[in-house]
Amino acid sequence: MTLRTPVTLGVVLIVLVVLLTAVWISGTVWGAVRNDSTSGMFWVMLGAGAPLLIAILAGVIAYLTLSVKAFNLNRRQSNFIDSVTHELKSPIASLKLYLQTMTRHDVSVEQQKEFHLIMLEDVERLDSLINHLLDVARVDRGGEAYEACDLSLHTVLSKCAQGACVRYKLPPETVRVKCPPILVHAPVIQIEILFRNLIDNAIKYGGSPPKVELTAVCSASGDVTVSVLDNGTGIPANLRRKVFGRFVRLGSELERSQQGTGLGLYLVRNITHAMGGRINIQDGHWEVSTEPADHSPSDTPEGGLPETAPKSCQQGTRIDVTLPNGKLAESEPPPVSPPQDQASDIAED
Known part of the structure; x- marks a missing residue:
């Protein structure tokens, strides 16, 4: 059974209900205008029947919507069982x-x-x-409370990045971490599950070879945004909300080139929302500088320096996760040096 059957049936029922409503309203209004003696009865029929027909129309639309969602969920569950x-x-x-x-x-x-x-x-x-x-x-x-504590975000990201490189047998430089000393007040289990799944998703659907960059910033209000950038082909704009659903994997399950169950980004979304954060997918861009060509002395400009290599942009996918309750870690103050005159006295002694 395909999705065409319930959609066709639902559209036909909606059209029939709309026609019935139009005929009912037109007939009752015409009867009320034509017959002065029974016009009150027609107006009562119009007032009682029109809302009922509109309610039936709304019910048919809701039933069609739920049927389509149930069909898609059933198909995703079938894909999940296969995977x-x-x-x-x-x-x-x-x-x-x-x-x-x-x-x-x-x-x-x-x-x-x-x-x-x-x-x-x-x-x-x-x-x-x-x-x-x-x-x-x-x-x-749900309902399971996890104890939150102050975590070093750089330590968590580095640990998840190293674990992903070991699992996929990739060199350590595959995942680069750019994170200042930020502390995040969050449960250890949830924060590790969150970033482990984000990095796994970026590696699996990245380019060949994959390349992932993690960048973290902390705003003055305490919001911490971690951007996960890969060098994959990207996600179409009309599918970016769907990828966070349960069992969702784009494409056919019979043509998979990557392992997975379609639950990684579903976990990411739920954990992010449970921690009071938000998540966003957008196109990412890598700046790739081409290798400079060999310049002969005649090609060298008057300044004496060769021209810089041109840069090209490589497109990818960037997932931004914003979490609350963050702050910059306080760095240790530098040692206080004595005044210049005291330093000279100490040197003379």
């Missing part, structure tokens, strides 16, 4: 294969070490998936 089944089946099949190989055949020590490393990666993949699902269940359940 989770794949995420569970692949590492389990890999573990089973390597265990059977080690049981039925003589394996050298080097091969055993290689098999152990591969099986450990599969176990970590399963553990990451289970933790992801548990995080979603914990957020959906």
